[in-house]
Amino acid sequence: MITLDDSKSRITLQSVGKFVQSKNWIHPARILDSYEFILVEEGTLWIAQEEQKYSIIANQYLLLQPGRNHYGTKELEGKLSFYWVHFTIENEGILLPTFLHGTLENPYVIANLLKQMMHSFYSLDYPVCYSELLLGQMLLEVHRMQEKALKNYRPILKEIGEWIRIHAEERISVKLVADVFQYNPDYLTKVFMETFQISIKDYIIQQKLVRAKYYLLHTNYTIKQIAANLHFDDSNTFLKYFKYHEKITPTEYRNLYFNTHLNQK
Numbered sequence: 001m002i003t004l005d006d007s008k009s010r011i012t013l014q015s016v017g018k019f020v021q022s023k024n025w026i027h028p029a030r031i032l033d034s035y036e037f038i039l040v041e042e043g044t045l046w047i048a049q050e051e052q053k054y055s056i057i058a059n060q061y062l063l064l065q066p067g068r069n070h071y072g073t074k075e076l077e078g079k080l081s082f083y084w085v086h087f088t089i090e091n092e093g094i095l096l097p098t099f100l101h102g103t104l105e106n107p108y109v110i111a112n113l114l115k116q117m118m119h120s121f122y123s124l125d126y127p128v129c130y131s132e133l134l135l136g137q138m139l140l141e142v143h144r145m146q147e148k149a150l151k152n153y154r155p156i157l158k159e160i161g162e163w164i165r166i167h168a169e170e171r172i173s174v175k176l177v178a179d180v181f182q183y184n185p186d187y188l189t190k191v192f193m194e195t196f197q198i199s200i201k202d203y204i205i206q207q208k209l210v211r212a213k214y215y216l217l218h219t220n221y222t223i224k225q226i227a228a229n230l231h232f233d234d235s236n237t238f239l240k241y242f243k244y245h246e247k248i249t250p251t252e253y254r255n256l257y258f259n260t261h262l263n264q265k
Contacts, residue, residue, distance in 0.1 A: 011135060012089075015121075015261075016085045021080050030070065030071070034066050036064040038063075041218075054101055061101065066088070097143050122260070168211050212226060
């Protein structure tokens with residue numbers, strides 16, 4: 001068990017893993033003394049906490065609370081895979097998600113943090129606090145995404161940000177975005193920066209790298225396949241792009257986080 005302690009708060013990561021199942025299964029009934037964060041990657045998880053029933057689908061999360069009964073409500077249909085994290089907190093200072101259940105604006109970011117967390121937790125090569133730093137970052141990111149969704153951004157800018165995220169694997173540019181939404185590129189860049197504190201160009205790069213990291217950490221695709229999926233001219237161009245922005249090659253990044261933990265119960 002790993003602990004992270006400071007003068008204000010304490011967070012303890014108890015365990016983390018990835019559940020994979022493809023046949024008759026229903027979530028067991030139990031009461032835990034810890035929080036459980038779940039991010040569904042594929043399929044539907046039918047689960048309830050006390051009287052509240054949920055059907056959690058891909059890219060949605062659920063935060064189960066300690067001391068409350070949770071149980072499956074329906075037998076699995078088809079394949080199901082989800083990440084899970086058990087943790088406890090003491091005192092104030094840990095930002096939990098605004099809502100217990102929701103759809104993530106960018107699930108790839110959270111999935112990548114979970115993969116890194118799982119690798120470091122089951123590795124002897126990392127400092128004992130590293131996994132919990134990743135856990136704290138993950139909770140902060142989920143909280144930030146939910147708070148961002150509540151803010152009154154200019155609707156068109158929110159739509160533009162969503163369009164970039166959805167089309168991140170394609171060959172897009174600031175000019176293309178401006179053309180699609182019929183804006184002057186310079187004006188659009190200015191108001192986007194004022195609203196989100198990031199330029200459109202950097203946001204495009206950020207989203208493309210998030211997708212690249214997801215493929216590297218969660219699939220067995222070759223570098224050539226990933227480059228093709230992200231619409232690079234060739235694998236060498238993708239390699240140079242990734243290394244320029246991340247200061248590490250795609251293969252080196254993939255090899256950083258190879259430890260995992262799978263379960264079917």
